[in-house]
Amino acid sequence: MNAKSESPRPLASAMANKTRVWAKWLSGISLALIVLGVISFSNASDVMINEMDPSINHVLELEPGENAIVNFEGGGLYTALRITEKGAAMDADLRLVDSDGELVDGRSPKTIEVARPGIDGKTTYIPVRLFEKEQGGEYRLYNDGSDTLWLVNDLQSQLNMMASPWVLLFMTGCCIGLPIGLVAVILLGINHRKKKNEQQVSGITIENKVLNTDEIYRQYHSIDNDKENDASQTVPGPFLTPSENIDNTNIVEPSNTETDTKDWHNWDEG
Numbered sequence: 615m616n617a618k619s620e621s622p623r624p625l626a627s628a629m630a631n632k633t634r635v636w637a638k639w640l641s642g643i644s645l646a647l648i649v650l651g652v653i654s655f656s657n658a659s660d661v662m663i664n665e666m667d668p669s670i671n672h673v674l675e676l677e678p679g680e681n682a683i684v685n686f687e688g689g690g691l692y693t694a695l696r697i698t699e700k701g702a703a704m705d706a707d708l709r710l711v712d713s714d715g716e717l718v719d720g721r722s723p724k725t726i727e728v729a730r731p732g733i734d735g736k737t738t739y740i741p742v743r744l745f746e747k748e749q750g751g752e753y754r755l756y757n758d759g760s761d762t763l764w765l766v767n768d769l770q771s772q773l774n775m776m777a778s779p780w781v782l783l784f785m786t787g788c789c790i791g792l793p794i795g796l797v798a799v800i801l802l803g804i805n806h807r808k809k810k811n812e813q814q815v816s817g818i819t820i821e822n823k824v825l826n827t828d829e830i831y832r833q834y835h836s837i838d839n840d841k842e843n844d845a846s847q848t849v850p851g852p853f854l855t856p857s858e859n860i861d862n863t864n865i866v867e868p869s870n871t872e873t874d875t876k877d878w879h880n881w882d883e884g
Contacts, residue, residue, distance in 0.1 A: 637801035644795030651787015658784035665771045667733045668695050668764035675764055676757035684765060688750030691768045694720075696761055698729065698740040706742040707759030713752050720745040739764070 665671055673692070674682050686692065696704045710718040723741040730739045757763040775781050 633801050633805045637798045637805060640794050640798035640801065644791050644798055647787045647791030647794065649787070651784050651791060654780045654783035654787065657780035658778070661778045661781055662775055663731065663733055665775050666730050668730070668739050668766050669732060669737070671771055671774075672764045672766045674755055675762065676755065677762055678757060678760050681754055681756040683752055683754050685752055686745070686748050686750055687767075687769075689747055690750075690770070692745040692748075693727070693741050693766050693768050694743040694745075694755075695730070695739040695741050695764045695766065696759065698738050704740055704742050705759065707757070708743060708763060709756040709758060710743075710745060711754045711756070718745060718748065718753065 669675075674684050676682060684692075694706065694708055698704050710720060712718055720743045723744060727741045727744065729741075731737070732739065755763075755765060
Protein backbone atom coordinates (compact mmCIF):
# COMPACT_ATOMS: atom_id res chain seq x y z
CA MET A 615 0.00 0.00 0.00
CA ASN A 616 1.61 3.18 -1.21
CA ALA A 617 -0.43 5.74 0.63
CA LYS A 618 0.84 9.27 0.15
CA SER A 619 1.68 10.81 3.52
CA GLU A 620 2.90 14.25 4.46
CA SER A 621 6.63 13.90 5.01
CA PRO A 622 9.39 16.52 5.60
CA ARG A 623 11.06 18.02 2.56
CA PRO A 624 13.99 16.14 1.06
CA LEU A 625 17.45 17.09 2.25
CA ALA A 626 18.41 18.68 -1.06
CA SER A 627 15.32 20.88 -1.09
CA ALA A 628 15.91 21.98 2.51
CA MET A 629 19.51 22.90 1.73
CA ALA A 630 18.41 24.86 -1.33
CA ASN A 631 15.93 26.83 0.78
CA LYS A 632 18.62 27.63 3.36
CA THR A 633 20.98 28.75 0.62
CA ARG A 634 18.30 31.03 -0.82
CA VAL A 635 17.57 32.53 2.62
CA TRP A 636 21.27 33.20 3.29
CA ALA A 637 21.65 34.77 -0.15
CA LYS A 638 18.73 37.14 0.52
CA TRP A 639 20.11 38.18 3.91
CA LEU A 640 23.60 38.77 2.56
CA SER A 641 22.21 40.72 -0.40
CA GLY A 642 20.29 43.01 1.96
CA ILE A 643 23.32 43.56 4.21
CA SER A 644 25.57 44.23 1.22
CA LEU A 645 23.12 46.73 -0.26
CA ALA A 646 22.80 48.58 3.06
CA LEU A 647 26.58 48.82 3.49
CA ILE A 648 27.14 50.00 -0.09
CA VAL A 649 24.46 52.69 0.28
CA LEU A 650 26.10 53.76 3.54
CA GLY A 651 29.47 53.99 1.80
CA VAL A 652 28.05 56.07 -1.05
CA ILE A 653 26.37 58.48 1.36
CA SER A 654 29.56 58.95 3.39
CA PHE A 655 31.84 59.29 0.34
CA SER A 656 31.53 63.07 0.03
CA ASN A 657 32.44 63.81 3.65
CA ALA A 658 35.12 61.11 3.70
CA SER A 659 36.80 62.52 0.59
CA ASP A 660 36.95 65.99 2.19
CA VAL A 661 38.65 64.53 5.26
CA MET A 662 41.16 62.56 3.17
CA ILE A 663 42.04 65.54 0.95
CA ASN A 664 42.60 67.78 3.97
CA GLU A 665 44.87 65.20 5.58
CA MET A 666 46.83 64.50 2.39
CA ASP A 667 47.24 68.11 1.23
CA PRO A 668 50.81 69.18 2.20
CA SER A 669 49.90 72.87 2.25
CA ILE A 670 47.43 72.16 5.11
CA ASN A 671 48.97 69.25 6.96
CA HIS A 672 52.77 69.33 7.09
CA VAL A 673 55.67 69.13 9.51
CA LEU A 674 57.93 71.59 7.65
CA GLU A 675 57.50 74.07 4.81
CA LEU A 676 60.80 75.35 3.41
CA GLU A 677 61.33 77.99 0.78
CA PRO A 678 64.36 77.72 -1.58
CA GLY A 679 67.66 77.87 0.37
CA GLU A 680 66.02 77.49 3.77
CA ASN A 681 66.68 74.82 6.41
CA ALA A 682 65.02 73.85 9.68
CA ILE A 683 65.16 71.32 12.49
CA VAL A 684 62.56 68.54 12.64
CA ASN A 685 61.98 65.89 15.29
CA PHE A 686 61.37 62.42 13.87
CA GLU A 687 59.37 59.79 15.68
CA GLY A 688 60.96 56.35 15.55
CA GLY A 689 59.42 54.07 12.92
CA GLY A 690 57.49 56.86 11.23
CA LEU A 691 57.09 57.61 7.52
CA TYR A 692 58.11 61.11 6.37
CA THR A 693 57.63 62.25 2.79
CA ALA A 694 59.15 65.28 1.07
CA LEU A 695 56.99 66.77 -1.71
CA ARG A 696 57.15 69.53 -4.31
CA ILE A 697 54.59 71.08 -6.62
CA THR A 698 54.69 69.63 -10.11
CA GLU A 699 53.24 70.85 -13.39
CA LYS A 700 51.37 68.32 -15.56
CA GLY A 701 52.72 65.40 -13.50
CA ALA A 702 56.36 66.00 -14.50
CA ALA A 703 59.03 64.34 -12.38
CA MET A 704 60.91 66.54 -9.94
CA ASP A 705 64.39 66.35 -8.48
CA ALA A 706 64.70 65.93 -4.72
CA ASP A 707 67.28 68.72 -4.24
CA LEU A 708 67.35 68.28 -0.47
CA ARG A 709 69.59 67.08 2.35
CA LEU A 710 68.65 65.48 5.65
CA VAL A 711 71.36 65.48 8.31
CA ASP A 712 71.12 63.78 11.72
CA SER A 713 72.36 65.14 15.04
CA ASP A 714 75.83 63.66 14.40
CA GLY A 715 76.18 65.47 11.08
CA GLU A 716 75.69 62.26 9.05
CA LEU A 717 73.73 62.51 5.80
CA VAL A 718 70.53 60.42 5.69
CA ASP A 719 69.87 59.15 2.18
CA GLY A 720 66.25 58.00 2.45
CA ARG A 721 64.75 56.32 -0.63
CA SER A 722 63.16 57.22 -3.95
CA PRO A 723 59.35 57.08 -4.32
CA LYS A 724 57.84 53.80 -5.52
CA THR A 725 54.89 53.27 -7.83
CA ILE A 726 52.41 53.30 -4.94
CA GLU A 727 53.61 56.77 -3.85
CA VAL A 728 51.49 58.69 -6.34
CA ALA A 729 50.92 62.41 -6.80
CA ARG A 730 48.46 64.10 -4.43
CA PRO A 731 45.83 66.66 -5.43
CA GLY A 732 45.56 69.90 -3.51
CA ILE A 733 42.38 71.08 -1.87
CA ASP A 734 41.89 73.66 -4.63
CA GLY A 735 41.71 70.87 -7.24
CA LYS A 736 44.39 72.52 -9.40
CA THR A 737 47.64 72.01 -7.50
CA THR A 738 49.42 68.64 -7.66
CA TYR A 739 52.09 67.55 -5.20
CA ILE A 740 54.57 64.84 -6.12
CA PRO A 741 56.76 62.88 -3.65
CA VAL A 742 60.48 63.39 -4.25
CA ARG A 743 62.04 61.60 -1.23
CA LEU A 744 60.88 59.32 1.57
CA PHE A 745 62.38 58.70 5.01
CA GLU A 746 61.01 55.70 6.86
CA LYS A 747 61.97 53.63 9.89
CA GLU A 748 64.53 56.22 10.88
CA GLN A 749 65.60 56.45 14.50
CA GLY A 750 63.70 58.99 16.52
CA GLY A 751 65.53 62.21 17.24
CA GLU A 752 66.48 65.60 15.89
CA TYR A 753 67.29 66.13 12.20
CA ARG A 754 67.97 69.14 10.00
CA LEU A 755 66.41 69.40 6.54
CA TYR A 756 67.93 71.59 3.78
CA ASN A 757 66.00 72.77 0.72
CA ASP A 758 68.54 73.03 -2.09
CA GLY A 759 65.91 73.39 -4.81
CA SER A 760 64.39 76.39 -6.52
CA ASP A 761 60.84 75.95 -5.24
CA THR A 762 58.97 75.24 -2.02
CA LEU A 763 59.58 71.93 -0.22
CA TRP A 764 57.04 70.28 2.13
CA LEU A 765 57.73 67.51 4.63
CA VAL A 766 54.71 65.56 5.90
CA ASN A 767 54.25 62.76 8.44
CA ASP A 768 52.25 60.24 6.38
CA LEU A 769 51.84 57.77 9.22
CA GLN A 770 50.18 60.35 11.43
CA SER A 771 48.00 61.50 8.53
CA GLN A 772 46.77 57.95 7.99
CA LEU A 773 45.97 57.58 11.69
CA ASN A 774 44.01 60.84 11.61
CA MET A 775 41.99 59.62 8.63
CA MET A 776 41.17 56.31 10.29
CA ALA A 777 39.92 58.21 13.33
CA SER A 778 37.31 60.00 11.23
CA PRO A 779 33.80 58.40 11.40
CA TRP A 780 33.10 59.34 7.78
CA VAL A 781 36.21 57.56 6.54
CA LEU A 782 35.36 54.49 8.62
CA LEU A 783 31.83 54.37 7.20
CA PHE A 784 33.13 54.71 3.65
CA MET A 785 35.76 52.00 4.09
CA THR A 786 33.22 49.67 5.75
CA GLY A 787 30.79 50.11 2.86
CA CYS A 788 33.43 49.47 0.20
CA CYS A 789 35.68 46.90 1.87
CA ILE A 790 32.93 44.82 3.51
CA GLY A 791 29.77 45.53 1.54
CA LEU A 792 31.21 44.55 -1.85
CA PRO A 793 32.68 41.17 -0.74
CA ILE A 794 29.42 40.27 1.02
CA GLY A 795 27.52 41.12 -2.16
CA LEU A 796 29.85 38.86 -4.15
CA VAL A 797 29.18 35.96 -1.75
CA ALA A 798 25.42 36.55 -2.11
CA VAL A 799 25.68 36.42 -5.90
CA ILE A 800 27.61 33.13 -5.70
CA LEU A 801 24.97 31.60 -3.41
CA LEU A 802 22.17 32.71 -5.73
CA GLY A 803 24.00 31.14 -8.66
CA ILE A 804 24.41 27.84 -6.81
CA ASN A 805 20.73 27.82 -5.82
CA HIS A 806 19.64 28.57 -9.40
CA ARG A 807 21.81 25.76 -10.73
CA LYS A 808 20.35 23.26 -8.25
CA LYS A 809 16.82 24.33 -9.17
CA LYS A 810 17.60 23.89 -12.85
CA ASN A 811 18.97 20.39 -12.26
CA GLU A 812 15.82 19.43 -10.34
CA GLN A 813 13.63 20.59 -13.22
CA GLN A 814 15.55 18.37 -15.64
CA VAL A 815 14.42 15.30 -13.69
CA SER A 816 10.76 16.24 -13.82
CA GLY A 817 8.26 13.40 -13.85
CA ILE A 818 10.17 11.16 -11.42
CA THR A 819 8.51 11.25 -8.00
CA ILE A 820 9.46 9.22 -4.98
CA GLU A 821 6.88 8.83 -2.25
CA ASN A 822 8.12 7.22 0.95
CA LYS A 823 9.90 4.35 -0.83
CA VAL A 824 12.97 3.53 -2.87
CA LEU A 825 12.12 2.93 -6.53
CA ASN A 826 13.83 0.17 -8.45
CA THR A 827 15.21 0.56 -11.96
CA ASP A 828 12.03 -0.57 -13.73
CA GLU A 829 9.83 1.83 -11.77
CA ILE A 830 12.13 4.78 -12.45
CA TYR A 831 12.17 3.86 -16.15
CA ARG A 832 8.37 3.70 -16.32
CA GLN A 833 7.94 7.04 -14.54
CA TYR A 834 10.58 8.78 -16.65
CA HIS A 835 8.98 7.55 -19.92
CA SER A 836 5.42 8.03 -18.62
CA ILE A 837 4.54 4.35 -19.05
CA ASP A 838 1.22 3.43 -17.42
CA ASN A 839 1.22 0.26 -15.32
CA ASP A 840 -2.18 -0.79 -16.75
CA LYS A 841 -0.86 -0.55 -20.32
CA GLU A 842 2.18 -2.58 -19.37
CA ASN A 843 -0.04 -5.26 -17.81
CA ASP A 844 -2.22 -5.41 -20.95
CA ALA A 845 0.87 -5.81 -23.11
CA SER A 846 2.24 -8.55 -20.90
CA GLN A 847 -1.05 -10.46 -21.11
CA THR A 848 -0.79 -10.74 -24.91
CA VAL A 849 2.33 -12.87 -24.58
CA PRO A 850 1.43 -16.50 -23.69
CA GLY A 851 3.14 -18.13 -20.78
CA PRO A 852 5.49 -21.09 -21.28
CA PHE A 853 3.46 -23.45 -19.01
CA LEU A 854 -0.20 -24.39 -18.85
CA THR A 855 -2.15 -24.26 -15.67
CA PRO A 856 -4.15 -27.36 -14.47
CA SER A 857 -7.41 -25.50 -15.10
CA GLU A 858 -6.70 -25.09 -18.80
CA ASN A 859 -8.16 -27.76 -21.19
CA ILE A 860 -5.84 -29.65 -23.49
CA ASP A 861 -6.86 -29.82 -27.13
CA ASN A 862 -6.67 -33.46 -28.19
CA THR A 863 -7.06 -32.80 -31.89
CA ASN A 864 -3.40 -32.19 -32.36
CA ILE A 865 -2.20 -35.23 -30.38
CA VAL A 866 -0.84 -38.07 -32.51
CA GLU A 867 -1.44 -41.48 -30.96
CA PRO A 868 1.49 -43.90 -31.19
CA SER A 869 1.06 -46.73 -33.72
CA ASN A 870 0.90 -50.40 -32.62
CA THR A 871 4.14 -51.24 -34.43
CA GLU A 872 5.27 -53.91 -31.97
CA THR A 873 1.99 -55.96 -32.37
CA ASP A 874 2.10 -55.85 -36.16
CA THR A 875 5.70 -57.09 -36.20
CA LYS A 876 4.82 -60.05 -33.97
CA ASP A 877 1.89 -61.09 -36.26
CA TRP A 878 4.13 -61.14 -39.36
CA HIS A 879 6.69 -63.21 -37.47
CA ASN A 880 4.08 -65.88 -36.51
CA TRP A 881 2.75 -66.06 -40.07
CA ASP A 882 6.23 -66.58 -41.49
CA GLU A 883 6.92 -69.49 -39.17
CA GLY A 884 3.89 -71.28 -40.37
